Amino acid sequence: MSEISQSKSIQKAERDMSGRITIRTVAADAGVSVSAVSKVLRNAYGVSDVLRAKVNASIEKLGYRPNASARGMRGRSYTLGVLLSDIRNPFFSEIMAGINEALANTPYQPLLGVSNSAVGVERSLIDAMIDRQMDGLIFVAPRMLDEEIDAAARRIPTVVIGHHRPQAMHFDTVNGDDEAGAEHAIDHLVAAGLEKITHISLDISASEDNSVTAHRELGYRRAMERHGLSRHTDVHYAEHSPLARNLARNLLKRSDRPEALFCWTDSCAFEAISAAMELGISVPQGLSVIGYDNSPPCDLAQNNLTSIDQSGRQLGMESARMLMERIEGRQKPEHLLVETRLIVRGSTITASGHDL
Structure with a gap:
């Protein structure tokens, strides 16, 4: 034959x-x-x-x-759980695009869960994904306590994005260099002659000092001090981006209103620009605004937002790569810090005093 x-x-x-x-x-x-x-x-x-x-x-x-149920019974289902803290953040779509790109030529499929930044929901999603025999988890900006992330990682291979734990032994981390990114933002504003620079951050608990927002605030404070502007250091917190518009509006109504706002995320910066427009304050002539993430809406003409880029697509690709390595047996932790860069657009004045 x-x-x-x-x-x-x-x-x-x-x-x-x-x-x-x-x-x-x-x-x-x-x-x-x-x-x-x-x-x-x-x-x-x-x-x-x-x-x-x-x-x-x-x-x-x-x-x-492949027969997914049969593979699950053999100990491998080729499904990966991705836990997003907030599906409204446009930057997270870039992370998901990177995850999908990394998994394109593999048998793995990502399945999505959204916690809306609720710790209880995060715990329930983890349990549900483990019960469904998923092979690994990617957390994107989790709000759980460190010990809860550790406990989950002991049960299932785990990679975390948006959580600075370079000493973690049971899971991998992928982050942008948030402190350096914040310093880039302040350096740019100071070079344009601005001094009264206010930072709008996310309202987090004292236990979340490993979060990206905490690290961005550290970078902001360090840069203000380095430039001799400690007297103008001013940090305010909003529970989430939609509330940032009210916060920005109140800040801009002050007699000593800020010359610039450095916002912890692009979504927050869009809200700040909206508040300025409502009050008749021109951007950037009357107020410079910088966001963080360089998400796709930044490039739209009506936003034209200067932002810190940390390559969400790269974060997603690296997290998927690390997770597959974990699943294949790698136990030594890997902690990757991605370089950030400033993308200048028309929401900030330049060193010459002119907007772009």
Whole structure:
């Protein structure tokens, strides 16, 4: 019997027995072992490009779809849980795009849960995802206590974005350099001759000192001190971005109103710009505004927002890569800090005193 005939016979036998294409059918069609197909499906280390191309060609030709329930019973479901603290933040869509890009040529599929920054919901989502035999979790800006994140990471491979814990042993972290990013923002405003620079941050608990907002505030305070502007250090807190408009409006009504607002996120900065427009204050001539994240809406003409870029797509890609490595057995923690950069647009005056 020829190799082609044998392959067809195996395929037919597999179809007759199960009613669907199996991993053995794929192996026979590609002319490789079942274990080789399994390695490609798991994106295992050491798989050659030639082998991967051969197996993927057979998978596409045969229309093979792995049986998720069977894989779950074997200890691998190839699903990853992604926990977002706030689905309204446009920056998180960039993180998800990076996660999807990293998983595109793997058997893994991300499943999304949204906590709305509620710690109780985060706990429930973690339990639900573990109960559904997901292989790993990515937390995006969690609000849980450090010990709760540690406890979750002991149960399931975990990577955390937006939480600075370089000493953590049970999970990996991926962050932008938030302190440096805040300093970039203040340096830019000071170079334009501004001194009365107010920082609007998120209202967090004292236990959340590892959060991105806490680190951005540290960078703001350090830069103000470095420039000899400690007397103008002024930090105000809003519970979430929609409330930032009221806060900004109140700040701008003061007789000693700020010359610039550095906002902890782009969403907050958009609210600040809206408040300025309502009060008839021009941006940037009457008020400079800087956001954080460089999310896609920053580039729209009506926003034209100067912002700190930390590459959400890269954060997402790196988190997915780390999580797959964790699932494959890596135990040594990895903590990645992504460099930030200032993207100057028309919401701030420049060093020459002119807006862009």
